[in-house]
Amino acid sequence: xxxxxxxxxxxxxxxxxxxxxxxxxxxxxxxxxxxxxxxxxxxxxxxxxxxxxxxxxxxxxxxxxxxxxxxxxxxxxxxxxxxxxxxxxxxxxxxxxxxxxxxxxxxxxxxxxxxxxxxxxxxxxxxxxxxxxxxxxxxxxxxxxxxxxxxxxxxxxxxxxxxxxxxxxxxxxxxxxxxxxxxxxxxxxxxxxxxxxxxxxxxxxxxxxxxxxxxxxxxxxxxxxxxxxxxxxxxxxxxxxxxxxxxxxxxxxxxxxxxxxxxxxxxxxxxxxxxxxxxxxxxxxxxxxxxxxxxxxx
Amino acid sequence: xxxxxxxxxxxxxxxxxxxxxxxxxxxxxxxxxxxxxxxxxxxxxxxxxxxxxxxxxxxxxxxxxxxxxxxxxxxxxxxxxxxxxxxxxxxxxxxxxxxxxxxxxxxxxxxxxxxxxxxxxxxxxxxxxxxxxxxxxxxxxxxxxxxxxxxxxxxxxxxxxxxxxxxxxxxxxxxxxxxxxxxxxxxxxxxxxxxxxxxxxxxxxxxxxxxxxxxxxxxxxxxxxxxxxxxxxxxxxxxxxxxxxxx
Numbered sequence: 231x232x233x234x235x236x237x238x239x240x241x242x243x244x245x246x247x248x249x250x251x252x253x254x255x256x257x258x259x260x261x262x263x264x265x266x267x268x269x270x271x272x273x274x275x276x277x278x279x280x281x282x283x284x285x286x287x288x289x290x291x292x293x294x295x296x297x298x299x300x301x302x303x304x305x306x307x308x309x310x311x312x313x314x315x316x317x318x319x320x321x322x323x324x325x326x327x328x329x330x331x332x333x334x335x336x337x338x339x340x341x342x343x344x345x346x347x348x349x350x351x352x353x354x355x356x357x358x359x360x361x362x363x364x365x366x367x368x369x370x371x372x373x374x375x376x377x378x379x380x381x382x383x384x385x386x387x388x389x390x391x392x393x394x395x396x397x398x399x400x401x402x403x404x405x406x407x408x409x410x411x412x413x414x415x416x417x418x419x420x421x422x423x424x425x426x427x428x429x430x431x432x433x434x435x436x437x438x439x440x441x442x443x444x445x446x447x448x449x450x451x452x453x454x455x456x457x458x459x460x461x462x463x464x465x466x467x468x469x470x471x472x473x474x475x476x477x478x479x480x481x482x483x484x485x486x487x488x489x490x491x492x493x494x495x496x497x498x499x500x501x502x503x504x505x506x507x508x509x510x511x512x513x514x515x516x517x518x519x520x521x522x523x524x525x526x527x528x
Numbered sequence: 529x530x531x532x533x534x535x536x537x538x539x540x541x542x543x544x545x546x547x548x549x550x551x552x553x554x555x556x557x558x559x560x561x562x563x564x565x566x567x568x569x570x571x572x573x574x575x576x577x578x579x580x581x582x583x584x585x586x587x588x589x590x591x592x593x594x595x596x597x598x599x600x601x602x603x604x605x606x607x608x609x610x611x612x613x614x615x616x617x618x619x620x621x622x623x624x625x626x627x628x629x630x631x632x633x634x635x636x637x638x639x640x641x642x643x644x645x646x647x648x649x650x651x652x653x654x655x656x657x658x659x660x661x662x663x664x665x666x667x668x669x670x671x672x673x674x675x676x677x678x679x680x681x682x683x684x685x686x687x688x689x690x691x692x693x694x695x696x697x698x699x700x701x702x703x704x705x706x707x708x709x710x711x712x713x714x715x716x717x718x719x720x721x722x723x724x725x726x727x728x729x730x731x732x733x734x735x736x737x738x739x740x741x742x743x744x745x746x747x748x749x750x751x752x753x754x755x756x757x758x759x760x761x762x763x764x765x766x767x768x769x770x771x772x773x774x775x
Contacts, residue, residue, distance in 0.1 A: 282621060282773035293531060299769065301626045305534040315618035317550035328549070331542055332623035334532040371622075378531055 231258045233379060233411045234279060238288035241274050241435075248274040250435040251288070256413070256428070261405060263426040263443070264415035267516050271435040272415040273311070276381045279413070280309035292379065303379075305334060310372035311383035312365050316356040322367065323352025326374075333375040335408075341374035344400065348393070361388030369397055373404055380412045386421075394418070398425055420509035429508070433516055446508045451488070454481045455501035463496065471514035473524070483514055536629055543620060543633035544640075547611075550619060551637065554607045558600075558645050565599040566652050570659050591660055593653040597685060600649045604689045605696035608638055612700030612764075614774075621773045631765040638693045646685040650678060680746070687753040691740070694760035701764040704771060 234256040241249040249271045256262055266272050277283045278290060281297035281304055290296060297303040316325055326345065330336045345352070348366050359367060365387050372380055386394045402425055405412065416422055419429075429446050431439040441449070450470055453460055457480040464472075464482050471483040483506055488496070496503060506514075573589035580586065610616065611634055620630040657670050673681075702709040720732045740756075743749040 277773075280621075281626070284770075284772055299626045299628070301534050301536060301539060301624070301629060302531070304621075304626055305539075305624045306531050309621075314622050315615050316622060317619050319550055319552045324549070328546055329623065331546070334534070 232256065233258050233293065235291040235294075236288070237290075239275075239278070239285055239290050240287045241271075241278060241283065242286045247435050249278070249285075252432070252435070252437050254430060254437055254440050256411060256430075258411055259409040260427045261412045261414065261425060262428040262430055263419060263422055264413055264430050264432070265419055265512050265516075266415075266432040266438075270432050270516075272432065273383050274435075275432070276309060276311075276383050276413065276415060279379070280304075280307055280381055282309070306377055307379035307381065308333070308372050308375045308377040309381045309383070310368050310385055312361070312368065312387045314368045314371070318355060318357050321353050321355055322350055325356065325371075329371055329375065333377065335376035335378075337374050337376055337408075340404070341370055344370045344374065347396075362390055362393060365389050366393055366397075373401065376404075376408050376410065378410050380410055382412070382414045382416075384416055385414065386416060386418060394421060398422060401425065419512050420507065423508055429512070431512060431515060438515060443508060446511065447505065448486055450483050450506045450511050450514075451486045452481060452483050452504045452506050453496065453501050454479065454504070455499065456480070459499050459501060463492070463499075463501070470511070471517075483511070534624065536632075539624060539629045540632045540636065543623075543625060543629060544636045546619075546623070547633055547637040548640065551607075551611065551616075551641075554610065554641060555644070557607070558603055558641070558648065561599050561603045562596050562645075562648055562652055565596040566593055566655050566659065569593050569595045569656055570663065591656060593656040596649045596652040597688070600645050600685070600689055601692040604638075604642060604645060604693040605699075607641060608693040608696030609700035609703075611637065612697060612704055612768075614704070617704070617768075618773060627769045627771070628765065631761075631768050634697070635761050635765075638697065639690065642686055642690045642693055646682050646689050649685055649689075650682050684746075684749070687750065687757075688740075690757055691753050694757040698760040698764045701767050705767055 232255045234254075236255065237253050239249055239252040240247065252275070264272050264275065274283065278285055279292055279297060281292075281300055284298045292300075292303050293306060295303055297307075320328065322345075326338070326341050329341070330338050348363075348370070350363075350367065356364070356367065365385060366389060369382075369385050372382060372385070386397060389397065398421060401412075413430075414422060414426070423443065426443045429439070429441060429443050430437065439446075453463065454475070457474070457478045460480040460482055464484055467484045469482055469484055471481075473481045475481050493503075569591060574592045574594070575590040576588065577590075578585070578587040617630065620633075657668065661668050699709070699713055702713065740749075740752060743752060
């Protein structure tokens with residue numbers, strides 16, 4: 231079953247197109263990573279999915295309903311980011327109880343165990359938490375609500391390395407126990423790689439790529455060797471990334487569609503072939519220029 | 529994971545209970561502002577009269593807690609504006625809500641707060657009597673009111689206070705629609721206060737005051753206020769129904 235269906239989804243703020251003709255669908259019970267640069271439209275997309283914002287044009291269906299103003303979408307989804315608003319008058323312990331009253335699938339004992347583990351004080355207030363603690367608390371709400379559609383917008387903002395690790399682990403374990411559709415947007419793809427099933431890559435408000443992470447891992451290859459030989463080989467191909475390493479040595483990333491004869495040629499020439507880590511590949515794909523920041527100096 | 533169907537009434541009920549808890553500060557400000565009004569009332573009487581003969585001189589000071597009521601109006605107006613502001617709107621969307629349920633629960637909350645405010649406003653007179661009893665060394669006489677009068681008083685106060693909260697809610701919603709209104713509305717209000725009668729030949733606010741404030745037939749008064757309140761709330765709800773949640 232498809233949980234999310236988008237067709238030609240466009241969102242315009244004033245003169246800027248935040249989302250431009252996005253068309254994709256997401257299957258039930260999959261964890262999808264939403265990857266993109268700052269300002270690529272990740273948050274806008276998630277907010278439209280959660281029903282916070284209205285699409286400018288195009289069609290969007292969540293649980294076969296238009297999310298804007300849908301009570302059913304709200305009841306079956308949770309949107310977590312570091313801006314989540316909680317009333318100042320209610321202490322953390324009671325916020326969990328409020329969440330229990332609202333969310334139909336809320337797992338209170340799980341919430342309390344996480345609350346204890348991350349040593350929150352039930353009498354403390356949300357406003358007084360540090361950045362990392364805020365993200366951790368919001369994450370507890372997001373996980374314990376067991377919402378059929380769970381949206382995390384950069385959930386690890388401000389978390390230290392060990393909390394991030396705990397978060398990925400608890401997310402995976404809870405997902406296995408209660409499978410549900412999740413979308414995580416994050417900059418830390420390398421940390422989440424093992425968690426994700428699909429990757430949705432967006433660039434300048436457009437869908438760039440949407441594929442299983444296993445395919446992404448084999449989607450490109452890296453070739454390293456003497457610059458002249460490598461340049462000769464990649465000539466005419468779509469080069470995803472190119473970087474000079476030392477003198478006259480070139481590292482280039484191209485799409486993994488080299489024929490057997492070309493591969494043989496590569497081996498004869500003594501070039502190094504390597505797979506490209508998906509996190510690196512995402513960075514390369516997202517860059518507008520082929521050489522990255524180094525181009526600034528050229 | 530299976531989907532859950534929610535119904536509107538259930539959600540509004542939950543949100544209403546949540547708001548009673550989340551907006552507890554508005555009740556403490558109610559207590560504060562009414563106490564302030566009672567203290568002000570106790571300083572000066574509303575009227576004095578006196579008579580004297582050769583041997584006796586009688587001075588009568590009249591005190592009244594009426595001031596509590598306009599103070600409660602101000603409280604209702606600001607409370608209503610407060611709950612339209614962005615953080616308060618966003619609280620709903622942290623949990624389960626759509627714009628209609630958010631509006632309905634806000635209106636219910638304002639109604640509940642208004643009922644409480646009207647009851648305490650009417651009872652404030654007793655507090656004033658008590659204070660005067662301790663403060664004045666002279667005799668304190670107080671007018672008696674029948675239960676029926678008190679109940680009608682509470683009801684009429686409720687309608688007035690609710691009217692103010694409906695106006696405040698509408699003003700707050702307009703400001704959320706466009707920040708320009710936060711300048712425009714005060715400018716319009718004060719300019720009509722000062723220049724209305726010069727330019728238009730009549731004072732808009734005086735007419736309004738007469739329309740709502742000087743109605744002597746209870747049933748017509750109820751009609752007037754309830755219709756006005758409904759118009760403001762419906763307008764606010766339909767505006768908010770189109771707004772986006774940006775946190």
